[in-house]
Amino acid sequence: MKRAIPLLFLLVTFQGFSQASATSTITARVTVVEPIMITKSVDLDFGNVIGSFTSGTLTLDPDGVRTVNGVQISNAVPGDVTAAEAIVTHNNNNYSISLPESFTLYNSENRDQFLLINQFTFQPLPNAGDEGTDILKIGATLNLEANQLPGFYTNSAGFNVTVSYN
């Protein structure tokens, strides 16, 4: 009978650690999105504007319509008038658009002469030819001083348009 005791001890010990480990398998998840991109396709061009003895503004809407206040435009010689355009690749995600408060154009002959652009506006339109992209049209207001020196005003630095997922 005494010989049975050690045998019982071994049996009990073995049973106590019959499940010494346990495993749980979990799923790791991730969703990767293509980075948002913006590519300029058309420059912003206010066209020709006739200066005045008083200050005034020329507003170019995103749809390309010009509206003047205090200055004049010539319907016969409008010049090249285009709202800016950019292609935004957003991959069907919501995004926000940031435009500058203002931007300065300089007279190509006299850099001391300049024009200020502000009140930028934009209109994103779905790009029917490429799902997941928009055509972003951008307009702004051109501010002319009284007796603004005639000439070609531009700024090759360009203004920044920033798009971000939100």
Next chain:
Amino acid sequence: MKKITFILFALIAGTTFAQNTSNATAPVKAEIVSPIGITLDAGTSMDFGKFTKSANGDATVILAPDGTPRTFSETDMEIVAYATGFDVPEFTVENNALYKVVLAVSTQPGSEMTLTDLTHNLGADGGNDETGFIVGGTLNVPSTATAGAQTGQVSVTVTYE
């Protein structure tokens, strides 16, 4: 031949009973340890969330096992709307002895990204007696990763020391 066999048996029997009056007492103790168990807490998971691959090149996303926000190696990866859309798995351990945790990736999330550096918040690999722990890891996102949702598998094993 039969006589030789009988004599040999007698010698063995005599040896067996030569000390039949001596006793020894040996205490026998047994402590039964309940089986160890591990359970993923409801509502928790390993979810790296939604983000963009970086335009700057290969990058990483780290889920820390301490409840802090996920961290990106490149700042252009985060999408504001999904800044809180991640989760770390929390486990409850049924134990009454010290245990260790072993983490392993069973299946990688897709063929391009890799999950590495699995870690937990118990500090050491062994000698733990806490009733639970959190698991984190590092997701390596190549610049060429294909957009979309991916899933992988991670095994979490607890073992008595």
